[in-house]
Amino acid sequence: MTRRLFASVPVWSIAVPVLACIMLxxxxxxxxxxxxxxxxxSTLIASVLxxxxxxxxxxHRLGEPFGTLVLALAVTVIEVSLIVSMMRAGGEGSSAxxxxxxxxxxxxxxxxxxxLCLLMGSIRHRTIGFRVEGTTPALAVLATLTTLTLVLPTYTSSTAGPTFSAPQLVFAGVVSFVLWxxxxFVQTVRHRDYFLPANGHSEDAHAAxxxxxxxxISLVLLLVSLVAxxxxxxVLAPSIEAAVVGAGMPHAxxxxxxxxxxxxxxTMSAVRAARSDRMQTSFNLALGSALATIGLTIPAVAATSILLGLPLDLGLPPKEVALLALTxxxxxxxxxxxxxxxxxxxVHLVVFAVFVFLAMVP
Incomplete structure (x- = not known):
């Protein structure tokens, strides 16, 4: 029974977390x-995958839209762990x-x-459709959170520089978490149908x-992977920063x-969904990640900054504000x-290319 149960789980998905913990x-x-x-x-990247x-x-077990929420939370935990680790390590640029x-x-x-999802989906299906009632509320929340956390700190007067004071930082963290x-709640309970695929396609149609x-078992292995x-x-935080500085690139x-x-x-999951004409699932994955990044990362780094007394710059420079507004x-x-x-x-991919180019050649 046990052997048959573990036979349904790929060997590599068990081996990588174990080897990663041994490496750690x-x-x-x-x-x-x-x-x-x-x-x-390499082990870190494998553990992320x-x-x-x-x-x-x-x-897949939970179904939409709960499934994309699990993915967004997993990715956000990984991102927060990387940011907090490198903030605590200190060094040039850690405050930003x-x-x-x-x-x-x-x-x-x-x-x-x-x-990329729009490009791959439209190449295969010419014109692609999705639910406006599911995408526009997510974008409204995203625009509000980005303005609150990345733009306003530059213009507040309680502290000098692109920073929040401690009360402002607490307020921003609480508001971000509450809005997320x-x-x-709207996505998974109150208006769950808004976030289901517009054409009736679902993951369940492709595999049981x-x-x-x-x-x-996957939940246990997910937790082990996140620990790794x-x-x-x-451990690698100082090496990552040293590599960027050694290459002569901006700290951003x-x-x-x-x-x-x-x-x-x-991104790979979102592109696969787009190629299968499930654009709403793609947007749930993409926008859910962005919302979780702000709604969970900002409170986490705010708490870390306040508790450990670490500097935290949040406000964006003018060039980045302009690109954010365009986006x-x-x-x-x-x-x-x-x-x-x-x-x-x-058009979206061109703006992305501009963002990457100006980050390396400011």
């Missing part, structure tokens, strides 16, 4: 050289790391992920959902690297129509 125990407290850092980094795989298994990562996540999701919680026991990710991130690239790494597996405007026009073509995908 072996290098904990050390300052690994480039060889060990490369192995640990396995964590999202197990989150997908749980998501949370801001850079959240901003990078919003830009990657709204331009890169959505653009209300959105999750896993058993409850299989989902439970958190620990390895803490660290935030982009974190966001790209943790969003890659979810929100473009995304609102794309998601308010209920249908899209290859043109919208191309």
């Amino acid at each position: 125990a072996a290098i904990w407290g050390l300052a690994p050289g480039w060889f060990l850092s490369a192995i640990a980094g 396995v964590a999202v795989h197990h989150a997908e298994v749980i998501a 790391l949370a801001r850079d990562t959240v901003y990078a996540t919003v830009m990657i999701v709204c331009n890169g992920v959505i653009g 919680g209300v959105f999750v 959902p896993p058993s409850g026991a299989t989902a439970l 990710v958190v620990g390895l991130a803490k 690239v660290v935030g982009i690297a974190i966001a790209l790494m943790v969003l890659l597996p979810e 929100l405007l473009l995304t609102s026009t794309t998601l308010s129509g209920g249908r899209a073509t290859i043109l919208q995908g191309a």
Whole structure:
């Protein structure tokens, strides 16, 4: 019975978390050289992929839109662990790391992920449809949270620089968490039908959902994978920053690297859904990740900053504010129509290319 149960779980999805924990125990407290850092980094990426795989298994068991919520939470836990680990490690630019990562996540999701999904979906299905009642509320919450946490700190007068005072930081963290919680309630309870695929397609149409026991095994392995990710991130934090500085790139690239790494597996899931003409699932994944990043990351880093007395810069410079405003405007026009073509995908990807280029060549 036990052997048959574990036979339904891929061997690699069991082996990677175990090996990652062994690797973490072996290098904990050390300052690994480039060889060990490369192995640990590869293990970290593998652990991220396995964590999202197990989150997908749980998501398939729960169905939409609960499944995409599990994926968003898993990715956010990984991202928060990386940010907090590198904040505690200190170093140049650590005070702006949370801001850079959240901003990078919003830009990657709204331009890169959505653009790629629109492009791949429209290439295969010409014109693609989705539920406006599910996409526009998510975008409204996203626009509110990004303005509150990434724009307003530059213009407040209680403190100098792009920062919040302690009361403002507490208020921003609480409001972000509450607004994200209300959105999750609307998505999963009050108006769940708004976030279901517009054409009636679902994950259940492609494969039978896993058993409850299989989902439970995936839950345990997901937790083990997240423990490994958190620990390895803490060990590798100084090496990641040193590599960026050594390459002569701006420190904001660290935030982009974190966001790209943790969003890659979810991007793959979103693109697969788009190619299967399930654009609403793609948007649930993409926008859910961006919302969870702000709604959970900002409270977490705010609490870390206050409790440990770490500096925290949140306000964006003018160039980034302009790109953020363009991104929100473009995304609102794309998601308010209920249908899209290859043109919208191309425009989003061009803005994403501009974002990456200006990050490396400011």
